[in-house]
Amino acid sequence: MPPNITTLGFDADDTLWHDAHDFRLTEDRFVSLLTDYTDRLPLEEHLLAAQRRNGLHYGHGVRGFTLSMIETAIEVTSGKVPADVIAEILEAGRDMLSRPVAPLPHVEETLKTLRGAYRLVLITEGDLFDQQRKVTASGLDAWFDAVEIVAEKSVPTYRTLFSRHGSGPAEAMMIGNSLKSDILPALEAGAFGAHVPYHATWTRDEAAEPQGADRFHRIDHIGKVPQLLARLG
Secondary structure (H helix, E strand, C coil), rough: CCCCCCEEEEEEEEEECCCHHHHHHHHHHHHHHCCCCHHHHHHHHHHHHHHHHHHHHHHHHHHHHHHHHHHHHHHHCCCCCCCHHHHHHHHHHHHHHHHHCCCCCHHHHHHHHHHEEEEEEEECCCCCCHHHHHHHHCCCCCCCEEEEEEECCCCHHHHHHHHHCCCHHEEEEEHHHHHHHHHHHHCCCCEEEEECCCCCHHHHHHHCCCCCCEEECCCCCHHEEEEEEEECC
């Protein structure tokens, strides 16, 4: 029997709009501030460790990233980081919050095509304030039946949300760029997963494609979602 998919979950960052690119630019700026104290590789390792620790408390947004940069600067300088460097880091964080949020190619036309035929749910994780800002600034919120900002994308999260906004995971598909947070837990919850690769992937989001999972699909870009659904139906 063909699947009866009624609900579509969409990731936000690097699926609907650029995000990792802004973080990379800020990270480069951060590295340039601390070149007198350490090399790039150990600095990036310290920063990644700080992000993993702080993500549990502040989410994976600009606020958590800025605090992680400050914490890393203190660590690598043994507490001797100059006040003007801290000020530069804070300014870099504020700059990120002021950048425009532009939808990726094919996003708006895809949502317009799918709107009405499926329940569309935006599912994103991270800092509540930061994610709300991006959702509003993108202008895409009007296309969605619901917007869910969660602390973590997990198997229970997908089971809960696809039951809340549909008839359960078995009749839902999650669409996103991160195998680790968008696809693998959605598949384990019983949903379909459509992986839309993005050219930059956070180290924390790296994972291998599932093998032998008939509900897993990989598409070149988000504009292929309607074709995928037509093929499955």
